[in-house]
Amino acid sequence: MSSESTPTSSMILPLKTMTLKSMTLDAQDSPTIxxxxxxxxxxxxxxxxxxDLLDYLHRATILDPRFKSLPFLDEAACDQVYTDLITEIVEHGHQVFGFL
Incomplete structure (x- = not known):
């Protein structure tokens, strides 16, 4: 499980996106910056x-209530992640319980 002091894989893509946004070049940046x-x-x-890693990270992120809207993905990609995850859950339910 996780806590605030122990980040999980669900934070990787949101942090990557935020970092890349903060690296946008600005006219006021010095050459070194x-x-x-x-x-x-x-x-x-x-x-x-x-x-495969990206799929895993999307699923980890979508299951984290802080990031469940996947704000770094467009709507179609977000819908696809949800669809894939729901399909896997239903298939697993059929295998384990024989129903769902």
Whole structure:
């Protein structure tokens, strides 16, 4: 389980999204800040992109009440994550209980 002092995998995608948003270049950024933001963005964008890992992280995030609306996804992608999760739960219920 988790607590505020022990973050879980459900926080990875929301934090990644927030970090990438904060790395948006600004006209007032110095050359050093621009380089740092570009380097951070380049490195972070390639992380957590494997489809299986991304699916796991979406499901972990959607099950966390703090992030259940998946604010970092468009509506169609959010609906797909919910549909996939519900389908898996129903299929598992059939296997375990023989009904649902």
């Amino acid at each position: 621009r380089e740092a933001k570009l380097a951070i963005t380049k490195d972070l964008e390639k992380r957590y992109t494997h489809p």
